[in-house]
Amino acid sequence: MRKPILIANWKMNGSLHSNQALLVRMLSKLRPFRKTMDMAICPPFPYLFQVRDLLGYTGIALGAQNTSRASSGAHTGEVSATMLQEMGCRYVLVGHSERRALYHESDRDVAARFRLVCSANMAPVLCVGETLEEREQGQTMAVIERQLRAVIGETGMAGLVGSIIAYEPVWAIGTGRTATPERVSETHRAIRQFLESCQAGVGESIRIVYGGSVKAGNAADLFQSPEVDGGLIGGASLQADEFSAIGAALANTVTEADSECDTLD
Numbered sequence: 001m002r003k004p005i006l007i008a009n010w011k012m013n014g015s016l017h018s019n020q021a022l023l024v025r026m027l028s029k030l031r032p033f034r035k036t037m038d039m040a041i042c043p044p045f046p047y048l049f050q051v052r053d054l055l056g057y058t059g060i061a062l063g064a065q066n067t068s069r070a071s072s073g074a075h076t077g078e079v080s081a082t083m084l085q086e087m088g089c090r091y092v093l094v095g096h097s098e099r100r101a102l103y104h105e106s107d108r109d110v111a112a113r114f115r116l117v118c119s120a121n122m123a124p125v126l127c128v129g130e131t132l133e134e135r136e137q138g139q140t141m142a143v144i145e146r147q148l149r150a151v152i153g154e155t156g157m158a159g160l161v162g163s164i165i166a167y168e169p170v171w172a173i174g175t176g177r178t179a180t181p182e183r184v185s186e187t188h189r190a191i192r193q194f195l196e197s198c199q200a201g202v203g204e205s206i207r208i209v210y211g212g213s214v215k216a217g218n219a220a221d222l223f224q225s226p227e228v229d230g231g232l233i234g235g236a237s238l239q240a241d242e243f244s245a246i247g248a249a250l251a252n253t254v255t256e257a258d259s260e261c262d263t264l265d
């Protein structure tokens with residue numbers, strides 16, 4: 001069984017003061033879901049230390065929003081994967097569509113970052129997804145397969161094991177528009193089938209989460225498909241009540257039998 005995971009991507013938001021207030025409120029609300037799912041918070045780099053301290057022993061993991069494609073050296077302004085690992089990060093987002101579009105990260109750049117995150121013993125969260133234009137041209141899976149192949153070319157299928165894929169249709173990010181639950185489910189299934197065709201077992205075991213305008217009001221519908229293993233949440237992760245309601249919706253998808261297995265673990 002794939003354990004659900006809920007990831008907060010704060011993007012370039014927050015302050016020392018607001019992070020503290022948000023987390024104090026959020027952590028108590030997320031506490032009941034700790035056994036049922038994995039959770040992670042990805043703040044901007046300068047707040048990693050603060051958030052790590054506030055997360056303490058809650059069982060909620062720390063994540064980063066990106067890393068350098070170089071491992072060390074003369075790369076002013078960059079942050080390496082080993083530094084993030086040293087700071088206590090367990091997850092690192094790679095290939096977010098905002099990085100691809102606004103900072104011109106190519107598939108090869110993303111693949112290099114992915115490899116470095118794996119080498120530093122963290123789990124990459126590989127963001128994939130199509131633009132509206134690509135979707136309208138029926139290119140969704142061609143785009144996603146190209147994005148996946150770049151990573152497979154860099155690490156082989158071994159790199160995918162233990163990583164997470166986030167399906168984030170670009171047109172759904174921060175727009176209030178979500179893909180329909182059916183469409184999300186179909187795309188996640190197609191991603192699994194593609195990975196299974198590359199190596200049996202990988203597609204079925206990998207966690208695929210959905211991101212793009214997930215809110216408390218649509219989370220239950222989006223998470224109802226067994227193909228959807230959780231969410232990567234942007235705007236709604238900046239509001240404690242909204243984010244914890246999304247957590248509750250995800251927790252509700254875990255059957256009693258599953259949670260008994262978890263308790264036995």
Ligand SMILES: O=C(CO)COP(=O)(O)O
Pocket residue numbers: 009096168172173174175176211212213214232233234235236
């Ligand atoms: O980009 C996202 C998460 O990485 C999604 O952002 P929103 O939830 O704000 O649409």
